Amino acid sequence: MAASGEARKKSELRVFESLDELATDFAEYIAQLSETSVKERGCFTIALSGGSLISLIGKLCVAPYNKTVDWTKWYVFWADERAVAKNHGDSNYKQTKDGFLSKVSVLNSHVYSINDNVTVEDAAGEYEFAIRQLVKIRIIGVCESNDCPKFDLILLGMGSDGHVASLFPHHPVLDQKEEWVTYITNSPRPPPERITFTLPVINSASNVAVVATGEDKAMAVHLAIADAIDSLDSVSLPARMLRPADGKLVWFLDKPAASVLDAGNNCSQHAE
Numbered sequence: 310m311a312a313s314g315e316a317r318k319k320s321e322l323r324v325f326e327s328l329d330e331l332a333t334d335f336a337e338y339i340a341q342l343s344e345t346s347v348k349e350r351g352c353f354t355i356a357l358s359g360g361s362l363i364s365l366i367g368k369l370c371v372a373p374y375n376k377t378v379d380w381t382k383w384y385v386f387w388a389d390e391r392a393v394a395k396n397h398g399d400s401n402y403k404q405t406k407d408g409f410l411s412k413v414s415v416l417n418s419h420v421y422s423i424n425d426n427v428t429v430e431d432a433a434g435e436y437e438f439a440i441r442q443l444v445k446i447r448i449i450g451v452c453e454s455n456d457c458p459k460f461d462l463i464l465l466g467m468g469s470d471g472h473v474a475s476l477f478p479h480h481p482v483l484d485q486k487e488e489w490v491t492y493i494t495n496s497p498r499p500p501p502e503r504i505t506f507t508l509p510v511i512n513s514a515s516n517v518a519v520v521a522t523g524e525d526k527a528m529a530v531h532l533a534i535a536d537a538i539d540s541l542d543s544v545s546l547p548a549r550m551l552r553p554a555d556g557k558l559v560w561f562l563d564k565p566a567a568s569v570l571d572a573g574n575n576c577s578q579h580a581e
């Protein structure tokens with residue numbers, strides 16, 4: 310399902326001269342959403358991804374945010390996880406723990422990592438169950454139109470093939486409408502087994518941010534954002550299927566990643 314022109318008008322593009330400027334704005338964006346959610350709902354639910362994204366949230370760990378963000382109100386989840394041990398270099402949990410969580414004061418009891426001791430099928434089922442309990446007590450909000458969890462913020466990276474979370478081009482899980490969390494055993498990128506949020510969950514979030522940097526992502530960024538592309542089937546580019554129902558989508562790009570974008574695309578833009 311491609312994002313309609315209307316949906317894309319609700320998305321925003323932020324293009325930066327340098328990774329440092331991107332990281333500065335990204336930290337401020339996350340801190341502001343945290344403040345708003347804590348004021349409005351008493352807590353902030355954030356789902357993270359792995360990959361290059363983690364190095365770009367590092368500014369949250371230093372002044373002023375290390376002191377101003379109310380870390381005790383954060384509840385941390387993962388939009389996807391690779392089926393490896395938690396101490397393995399490919400683990401999204403480990404990347405986040407080493408690069409971010411070990412440097413801020415999020416409560417351990419608010420960190421919802423994915424079980425690495427069971428099959429991916431069981432891990433996905435357990436994770437969905439844990440999320441359902443938190444929706445029941447409204448730590449995680451609920452999307453009125455489809456009863457999906459409504460995370461305050463989901464942070465996504467994007468691969469050069471256009472995958473987001475562990476939703477890869479042409480994979481049947483792109484059609485998954487019932488489950489909140491699912492698994493795959495045949496990822497085209499290693500490791501083959503992964504657990505991932507489904508598209509309905511991602512598209513039910515209040516805010517979705519996609520970070521893409523580097524020239525190797527430029528064509529995927531263009532294909533994900535461009536208005537109409539004849540012959541492009543959206544399942545060939547999962548990032549094109551990002552369409553928050555009531556939420557807002559923001560793209561954080563550096564210049565190389567934005568280098569193939571049309572000047573006339575339908576997103577609201579600001580360049581730093």
Ligand SMILES: O=C1O[C@H](COP(=O)(O)O)[C@@H](O)[C@H](O)[C@H]1O
Nearest residue numbers: 358359360361362466467468474
């Ligand atoms: O495999 C994955 O890749 C994506 C993109 O990673 P990047 O290093 O190219 O930014 C990541 O967002 C996802 O969480 C991860 O499992």
